Amino acid sequence: MNAIQDYAVIGDCRSAALVARDGSIDWLCWPRFDSPSIFGRILDDRAGFWSLAPTTPFTVTRSYLENTNVLQTRVQTASGSVVLTDLMPVASEEQKRTLFLPDHEILRIVECERGEVEVQMRLEPRPGYARQQIRIRDTGALGIRVDMPHGLLALRTDMSVDGVADDGVRARMTLRSGQACYASLTFADDWPAVLPPLGAWSREAVRRSVAWWRDWAAHITYDGPARDAVVRSALVLKLLAYAPSGAVVAAPTTSLPERLGGDLNWDYRFCWLRDASLTVRALFGLGCVEEADAFISWLLHTTRLTRPELRILYDVHGNTPDDEETLAHFGGFRGSRPVRIGNAAAEQLQLDVYGEVIDAATHSVRTGATLDRETQRMLCGFGEYVCRHWNQPDEGIWEPRSGKGHNTHSRVLCWTALDRLLQLHEKGHLGHVPVRQFEETRERIRNEVQLRAWNVTRDSYVARLDGDGLDASLLLLAWYGFEDARSDRMRKTYARVQEHLGAGNGLLYRYRRTDSPGEGAFGICSFWGAEYLALGGGSIDEAEAAFARLCRYANDVGLFAEELDPQTGAALGNFPQAFTHVGLINAALSLARRRQGDRPVERAVPPRPPESRHPEARA
Amino acid sequence: MNWTSSLLWGFVSTIVLTTLMAGSQGMRLTRMNLPYMLGTIFTANRDRANVIGFGVHVMMGWLFSLFYIAAFHAWDRATWWLGASIGLVHAAFVLTAGMRLLPGMHPRMASEQQGPTVMRQLEPPGFLALNYGYQTPISVVVAHLAFGAILGAFYTLPAR
Incomplete structure (x- = not known):
């Protein structure tokens, strides 16, 4: 189990998730900060998580992109290195009016910088503090649906899914230098879900979020120590x-x-x-x-x-x-x-x-x-x-x-x-x-x-x-x-x-x-x-x-x-x-x-x- | 045809249908939101979509009420159970044919075969609109039963 300081936080000013150094999201409450957890492994091994990491031993360095809450984890393995970018996308009010964006999303992008790295993803949602029943279905082009009593989790990824079971999803992909893979998890509890496409759209979401956080941080007038x-x-x-x-x-x-x-x-x-x-x-x-x-x-x-x-x-x-x-x-x-x-x-x-x-x-x-x-x-x-x-x-x-x-x-x-x-x-x-x-x-x-x-x-x-x-x-x-x-x-x-x-x-x-x-x-x-x-x-x-x-x-x-x-x-x-x-x-x-x-x-x-x-x- | 009665009860039954559907949504029985789905045909702006969609939905409700009223005239009587029966057929049509046709007509709705694209990202309803929650068909049927029953019970056929 990770230590508390092994976590970083990502969020969208409505809810937040904790991402561990090993690439596992072990805490997430949607749609609000105080909603019941969907991932709660930080409090119990059976309470749900979403991991994305190499299949071989690795070391990690990480940081936020400057003046943002967009997390980058640089992962080194014996065969190569990848960069994992984690964020909850945010957008300006103007962008929300003109673009079709999900209400709640976690976006994860893995990019291979060097060599060849096999990455594995495991998604095991346990909504309602792990007290609710779920039904997981692979719906092909629309992605994987996790039907919950009070909403829908929709996973979209270009990784090859090699297992959809009652309790979770497994996928993996081998990335070579210059290649990337994407995973988007959205939540809808009120309206029909918005299912974002991957690839260039995901990169645009990162760019939009980085710009939004930096634009906000630019208003900070502090100019003192630290x-x-x-x-x-x-x-x-x-x-x-x-x-x-x-x-x-x-x-x-x-x-x-x-x-x-x-x-x-x-x-x-x-x-x-x-x-x-x-x-x-x-x-x-x-x-x-x-x-x-x-x-x-x-x-x-x-x-x-x-x-x-x-x-x-x-x-x-x-x-x-x-x-x-x-x-x-x-x-x-x-x-x-x-x-x-x-x-x-x-x-x-x-x-x-x-x-x-x-x-x-x-x-x-x-x-x-x-x-x-x-x-x-x-x-x-x-x-x-x-x-x-x-x-x-x-x-x-x-x-x-x-x-x-x-x-x-x-x-x-x-x-x-x-x-x-x-x-x-x-x-x-x-x-x-x-x-x-x-x-x-x-x-x-x-x-x-x-x-x-x-x-x-x-x-x-x-x-x-x-x-x-x-x-x-x-x-x-x-x-x-x-x-x-x-x-x-x-x-x-x-x-x-x-x-x-x-x-x-x-x-x-x-x-x-x-x-x-x-x-x-x-x-x-x-x-x-x-x-x-x-x-x-x-x-x-x-x-x-x-x-x-x-x-x-x-x-x-x-x-x-x-x-x-x-x-x-x-x-x-x-x-x-x-x-x-x-x-x-x-x-x-x-x-x-x-x-x-x-x-x-x-x-x-x-x-x-x-x-x-x-x-x-x-x- | 009694235009005053048809306009009044067509409007009332549409409002009741919309309220029942919105109530089901609020109680988390379904994520189906017809005004929103209709409004996003015209705009990506959610707030505006809701307003536009509400207007379109009321107009469509009025329009559909004319078919109910035409049936009452054809049968030469209007009762709550006749109205509810038409409502049941109406709901079945919406849930089967209507929902199946929607992704093809809606410019922002993803297709089940091709998945989402930059332009089309809205979750499609699927068979019986079950994608929006397994209790969606029940909500739709109940709302349409109420729609028809109100029309049948309160529409006044003109005296001969």
């Missing part, structure tokens, strides 16, 4: 942004373990409000205004449905995910069970999400957006909710299943919520706001955090009020402007976090707790450490060195999982993880701004232009 890593992270975010709604899923996978052999296996194919502010800052910071606006639009639409109470996670269309369920027939990644689908954390209380949503909206205003009257009312309603509930215990940012507590991070985000609302009001972006109530509550929260979250014995802020545990999320106190990064308290907190949560080489655990022993170092927390230095907690050189060390933990194609094994550097947890890539981007942005002499994180809110000011805002 530009390649930042652009790769941006491409991951774009791939994980569900185009029809603008939502960004946390990861395209479920139940890749945070601890090998353990039970820390969760479904991340949803959108967490927790990630909102950090994601929006990353997108705006890179110049991806369209994506940031789409995400905020999704965020505000989604949160309207449940306001003033917010759930902590939603699906790509803003609905509550299905109830959590375990797939008892799945063995799990290297025996890590249970495999879960759905996420019971949806029912938890996380008070930090209010600050995240309001801060995301504030980022939007900083870039010139104005808030309509309905959104103003909604944000103000969130503020009033915070005033009523800020002193309640909640599950907190890490969603432990061990119960609620008075979490420092949640308190600080409640402070952030009110602080941003007051700023927005002061600059004319919010109309009627109970200013005195917000100011008083903000002050009470600040006092309580400074008093009860500061542990004199530890000489540090601590994870919970009156507690003594440490948590990497404390590094965000400077990011949100609750504390100055240069303050004595923040410097001491950073030192304690490094001392107690440091995993070596710049890596940080998110916490050390008895209910989660053995999990890896947390990707985004490690980047928070580097960013804290960039915010003023250290010198530029220190910050750049810490950032560069962390970037080296990416896999061979620049992807990060949620966590890392500090001893081996192996990826742990769902993959690739948007949150980790957001951490990388934000750290890079702060570094670049600091290097240019700017304030690392922009906090000022510009005044609302007079012509768009609402009457009540002037009152």
Whole structure:
């Protein structure tokens, strides 16, 4: 079984697939990121795959085509070498209007560069998390049909098919230098399928997709350290942004373990409000205004449905995910069970999400957006909710299943919520706001955090009020402007976090707790450490060195999982993880701004232009 | 012939047929989408194809309702079961001859013999339109039974 870091991701901003170094696609959900899997071998050997590889032993090097999510795997055998190109074709809206294109497709092209190589393809789809019956038929010129209860998979290939059985398809072909073969897998669940021809049409699909990704990447304005890593992270975010709604899923996978052999296996194919502010800052910071606006639009639409109470996670269309369920027939990644689908954390209380949503909206205003009257009312309603509930215990940012507590991070985000609302009001972006109530509550929260979250014995802020545990999320106190990064308290907190949560080489655990022993170092927390230095907690050189060390933990194609094994550097947890890539981007942005002499994180809110000011805002 | 009644109930029965077919599609019983299939004769743009196809489908529904009404006049009576019987024959024709003829007439539909080409990529329906799901024939028959039954039940033959 492949390791997590042996995978690369391909996608089309609606769904994604994981391609292993050995040429096997071991994870695919169609038509959406959170649809049931069609290939799930990454979680169980019997859960389906689509492999394409030489029949003799081989070695592999791979990379994405520059500034794209088109994967190229160069395969060397004793008799020759081939290049495997994997992609989910994408096209512009104009091209979709004029061309007849499948809704969902994976295209694989093998080209022989040198010598002679025999390649074999095996397709074994197991839809519905390997719980559904399928019927496979060879229909001649139309290709091979896999009829599923809720749709059709159509395989077209110019390889010679040497076996169509009840459980799968086998094909093979010997390629000589200059020759190529093609395989296209399409999915249709709604309309009659579109069956693309092969050959020149396939090459045109690759050219179209490359141009589309490069055209998008050309909008990235970032010009700072580790530009390649930042652009790769941006491409991951774009791939994980569900185009029809603008939502960004946390990861395209479920139940890749945070601890090998353990039970820390969760479904991340949803959108967490927790990630909102950090994601929006990353997108705006890179110049991806369209994506940031789409995400905020999704965020505000989604949160309207449940306001003033917010759930902590939603699906790509803003609905509550299905109830959590375990797939008892799945063995799990290297025996890590249970495999879960759905996420019971949806029912938890996380008070930090209010600050995240309001801060995301504030980022939007900083870039010139104005808030309509309905959104103003909604944000103000969130503020009033915070005033009523800020002193309640909640599950907190890490969603432990061990119960609620008075979490420092949640308190600080409640402070952030009110602080941003007051700023927005002061600059004319919010109309009627109970200013005195917000100011008083903000002050009470600040006092309580400074008093009860500061542990004199530890000489540090601590994870919970009156507690003594440490948590990497404390590094965000400077990011949100609750504390100055240069303050004595923040410097001491950073030192304690490094001392107690440091995993070596710049890596940080998110916490050390008895209910989660053995999990890896947390990707985004490690980047928070580097960013804290960039915010003023250290010198530029220190910050750049810490950032560069962390970037080296990416896999061979620049992807990060949620966590890392500090001893081996192996990826742990769902993959690739948007949150980790957001951490990388934000750290890079702060570094670049600091290097240019700017304030690392922009906090000022510009005044609302007079012509768009609402009457009540002037009152 | 009662033109007002024929136009009204021809339209209503077509809308019911379209709704039943769209409902079957929404419930994942079939991938058959007649407006889309008709619309793609004229354009590759899916959104536009749906709109054009819907218009063409309504016009065809009206046109076909005239044949039903002609039969009612020939028999000098109109009942729901007579209408449903014609609907059954209509559905059988659509599923057999109609679906078999479609790839030859549709400029964007692939042929079962030659496979897809740059111009022709739409999946053909196959015998009884089974390529669009094994429950497709049931959906088509039910929709046409409803089409005929509504016409038979509500069309008013002119008084002699």
